[in-house]
Amino acid sequence: MVVAKCRLDMRIMKNNFLASVQLLYIFLMAQGSHAQDKRTSLRSYPSVFQAWNPIENKPDKSELELMAKHDLVFGATWAMRLVWQITEDHPYKGLSTVLMDKDGKTSLKEAQNRRARLRKLNPNLKLLCEIRYREGRFVTLKKKVNLWRQAAYPSNSKFWLKDKKGKYCPGWGEDKDGDGKVELNEIDYMLVDFRNPKLHEIIANKALALKKSGVFDGIMLDWWDEDSATTSRWPNGDGTHLTRDDEQAARIAMLRKIREKVGNKFLIIVNSNYRTVPQSAPFVNGLFMECWKSKYNEGYNINQIKKMETTLLWAEKNLKEPRINCLEGWRVVTAYTGDQKVRVQERNFKINQKWMRMITTLSLTHSNGYVLFTDDNAMPAPDHLHNWYDFWDADLGQPLLPSKKQKDGSFRREFSNGTVIYNTLGNTNVSVLFEEVRRSAATSIKGKRHSVSAGDGDIFLKVP
Structure with a gap:
């Protein structure tokens, strides 16, 4: 007794x-430092983000309802129906630091109302705007386009990066004809010499305008790399136009200038893919981990998954608070040129559902951040289009403790409304036993004992 x-x-x-x-x-x-914005830390998980382009499998929802299903959205100014002010005399958006709405008004009331409507639908939603610095829209002098399709800078601007022969340097394009490669006529963006301090001033003033608008919570900067140069020579990538050291020095100088203008509370996220960015860490709040893969019709390998894990853990520990790390995984593609109907169907294939669960639970166990599972960027369709999965509707509530690696090799993390199990590639199937009945978000099966296969993950919700 x-x-x-x-x-x-x-x-x-x-x-x-x-x-x-x-x-x-x-x-x-x-x-803690998260108290700067409680929306960042006290939202319910899973927490999904939108990168530029929207959900495609919810035709019954309005545009704002689709946006508001996400807890963080970044894209162009037009996402909030704003544009950079241009005129017939000054038609270059890259030089503009004044925002106006689609009707040409600078009061920005329409955009502010749009933000208020979104926040009413989702009080946790954060809105960020991309500022391009590495490349800009380019239009040849011979090509006649309307005012809104003009180049980012004048053709004779010193902001354009030129090669040794004095020619513009191709920066980015899309495989518009679906032939598996990007030809010169499919490149809409040319490289910019972002070493120029005058450009840094413009970028920083754009960031300040976005902050003062009251519409955006921060900015997003693409092509962020501290390991190598990003100004590859087109089309074969045989070398770069700028050195790694030149690019890194320019990026840090630009970040310093932005922080001088916007202060410490305005959010900055950078796209570093799988990489850590220790030099940038004091200035940025999050990584957009756009995790590319070499073959669109295959999934990730173990090394790529391990890199996701280690980089995400690093970012959660080292970046500026509040942290807003965003992990994006890409699906396996069968129909390279598939239309919307085909894309929606393929995203729901069992293999892609499994990848989605694994990427989602990886994010949940290795961060307090956001997750997205999308098409492969290799496709001719616009990048980052995605389905909304029922799995993401699971209401986990708040994380109670950091995750813990189990003896069976899986990762487990407790939330106020349930438990997350992430079972990485290369591991064995694992069995999970609870003291009370739990419901699987993946299968809807209720019970005390559940299993999770290798390269998969699941959310086990408490049953009232």
């Missing part, structure tokens, strides 16, 4: 201790 009572007392003490630790963890999340 005494032994039994002691065991009971020990169990009660253990449960009380764990509960206290969990409450302390939640308190620290809310009261």
Whole structure:
């Protein structure tokens, strides 16, 4: 009797201790540096983001309803029906630092109302705007286009990067005809010499205008690399126009200038793919981990998944708070030129559902960030189009503790409304036993014992 009572007392003490630790963890999340914006830390998980382009499988929802299903959205100014002010005399958006709405008004009331409507649908939603710095829209002098399709800069601007022969340097394009390669006539953006301090001033003033608009919470900067240069020579990538050191120095100088203008609370996220960015860490709040893969008709390999894990953990520890790390995985593509109907169907293939669950649970166990699962960028269709998965509707609530690697090789993390299991590639199938009945978000099966296959993940919700 005494032994039994002691065991009971020990169990009660253990449960009380764990509960206290969990409450302390939640308190620290809310009261630490995250208190700059409680929406960042106290939203319910999973937390999904949108990168430029929208959901395609919810035709019954309005545009704003689709946006508001995400907790973070970044894209161009037009996402909020804003444009950079241009005139017939000054038609270059890259030089403009004044925002106006689609009717030419600078009061920005329409955009502010749009933000208010989105926030009413989702009070946790964060809105970020991309500012291009590495490349700009280019239009030849011979080509006649309307005012809104003009180049980012004048053709004789020193902001354009030129090669040794004095020619413009191709920067980015899309495989518009679906032949598997990007030809010169499919390149709409030319490289910009972002070493130029005058360009840094313009970029920083754009960021300041976005902040003052009251519409955006931060900015997004693409093509962020501290390991190598990004100004590859087109079309074969045989070398770069700028050196790694030149590019890195320019990026850090630009970040410093932006922070001088916007202060410490305006959010900055950079697209570093799989890479860490230690030099940029004091200035940026998050990584957009756009995790590319070499073959659109295949999934990720173990090394790529491990890199996702390590980079995400690094970012959660080292970047500026509040942190807004965004992990994006790409699906396996069968029909390279598939239309919307085909894309929606393929995203729901079992293999892609499994990849989606694994990427989602990786994000949930390795970060307090956001996740997205999209098409492969190799496709001719616009990048980052995606389905909304029922799996993302699971209401996990708040994380109670950091994740813990289990003896079976899986990762487990407790949330206020359930448990997440992430079972990485190369591991064995794992069995999970709970003290009470749980419902699988993947299968809807209820029970105390569940299993998760290798290269998969699941959310096990508490049953009322």
